[in-house]
Amino acid sequence: MTGTFAALAPYGADDRVIALFDSFAGHDLVPGRVARVDRDRSVVATAEGVETATSDELPVVGDWVGLRPPRGEGISSIGAILPRWSELSRRGAGLIPRPQTVAANVDVAFIVVGLDREPSPNRIERELVVAWESGARPVIVLNKSDAAEDPKAHAKAVRDRVGLVDVVVVSALTGAGIDELTAALRPALTAVLLGPSGVGKSTLVNAIVGEDVAVTGAVREGDRRGRHTTTARSLLPVPGGGVLLDTPGVRSMSLWDVEGGLALTFPEIEELVGSCRFADCVHGSEPGCAVKDAIADARIDPARFESWDKLQQELAYEARSIDPKLLAAEKQRSKAIHKAMRGQSPT
Ligand SMILES: Nc1nc2c(ncn2[C@@H]2O[C@H](COP(=O)(O)OP(=O)(O)OP(=O)(O)O)[C@@H](O)[C@H]2O)c(=O)[nH]1
Ligand SMILES: [Mg+2]
Ligand SMILES: [Zn+2]
Structure with missing residues (x-):
């Protein structure tokens, strides 16, 4: 070159x-x-x-x-x-549903979690869905290990929950584990840092780069939430090779068109949904539900099913709000349900 x-x-x-x-x-x-x-x-x-x-x-x-x-x-x-090889998108703000692309050509997504608070597996899974959908490879970064009583126990709990995704435990403050993050980088590879405000994304950027290139801010005393210190997404070259993309923390990533990401995050569930007796099974109390059977045999973690189900419903809701045909079908269905319920009421 x-x-x-x-x-x-x-x-x-x-x-x-x-x-x-x-x-x-x-x-x-x-x-x-x-x-x-x-x-x-x-x-x-x-x-x-x-x-x-x-x-x-x-x-x-x-x-x-x-x-x-x-x-x-x-x-x-x-x-x-130029054409993009990966695209990080979410649902844009505003009433009319439309996608908003926030970053392009990212190879790795560091999903940053602060161990000064109890990690939320549902939140991690939501971010995994968005990361996989973008085309980037997710890595879960448990930061602030210095502030946790038992960081190893947190790591085990997260690993047990997410399956095959890499989980690293670090402290941007003491430098512990930072070499593992640096090892995930190499020349020409771009890594985005995702996660809520205050988890230490910008502090990690500074620890990896080796000097203060990003502004950081203290979390609130009471609930350890951040104060939205970073306000713009920006690319920062790492001297040893690689590029970091620091982002402002968002409270919750709204989903847009993430079927593929959902399938990659919950492969054991998505593998079974086609095997339910009814094609439109919602995995509630229908007979012959392959998913419920798998939960009963402990082949699927019920907490993961609940998390998947919530994300799935959120997607279906978004889809209905844009597709008039789906919307009409839904109206027809709830009309029929109401009619049936009226028929049953003991008046
Ligand atoms: N104890 C401890 N504190 C940390 C660590 N990493 C970051 N912090 C502190 O957490 C606070 C928030 O750090 P930031 O890097 O500004 O967080 P951020 O994720 O960039 O937040 P936003 O830019 O608001 O999205 C700062 O007071 C940091 O000093 C860590 O490993 N251990
Ligand atoms: Mg920041
Ligand atoms: Zn089912």
Whole structure:
């Protein structure tokens, strides 16, 4: 790798990125990667340094783009957003359901948990679903091991619950376990840090990078919640290789179109749903339910079933709110139920 792309190696340029530019960008465009988006301006890292650019179509952090240099005075504009190999999306805010992509071209998702509070397996599973759906490989990072009485017990409980996903126990404060995170990174690999405010995402970034590149903030005394210190998503090169994407903590990740992520997070359940006697089994009290049978034989953890069921219902709700046909079918069904119930009432 030489020239332009060698200079972009700290931001994750490698052979796959070169191939993308060869196939999808004109040679008059300057290669760069979006390090941050500020309203309608993008901060783009190029071989020459970091510059601000305008664009018609807004990219997201992590996008590889081709910049069109300014004519005369003014600033560059984004002439091409290259195809993405992974996309982290959620349901956008607002009444009308629509997806919002928040980051692109991420390879690993560090799902950060603070051990200064009781970890929530349901929350971890929700984040696993979003991570798997994006195309990134999830790693669960149990941070603040120094603040937990028995971090090993927490790790065991989480491992027992999530199955085959990697779980690492670290302390951004003391540095314990940080080498395991660094080992998960390598040149050209981009890792996003996900998790609620206050779990120590930015402190971890600083511990991995080896200097204070991200601003951190104390949690509230009472409930250990964070104060939303990080306000923008930004890419940060790691000196030993790899790129980190620090994100602002969100209270809860709203789901958008995550069937694939759900299947990868709960393979043992999704494997069985096709074997229920009724095709539309909701795994309640129907006879011949393969899922309920598996729970009865302890082949499925009931807590995981409950977590899966909740996420599944949330998805179905979203789907109904956008698909008029589904909505109509649901109305028909509840009408029929009401009618049947009226028939049974002892008036
Ligand atoms: N005891 C202990 N405290 C930690 C550790 N890591 C982070 N903290 C503290 O937790 C608080 C929150 O850390 P941040 O890194 O700002 O958390 P964040 O996840 O980036 O939060 P937002 O940016 O608000 O989403 C700070 O007071 C950190 O010093 C750790 O390993 N042990
Ligand atoms: Mg932060
Ligand atoms: Zn069933």
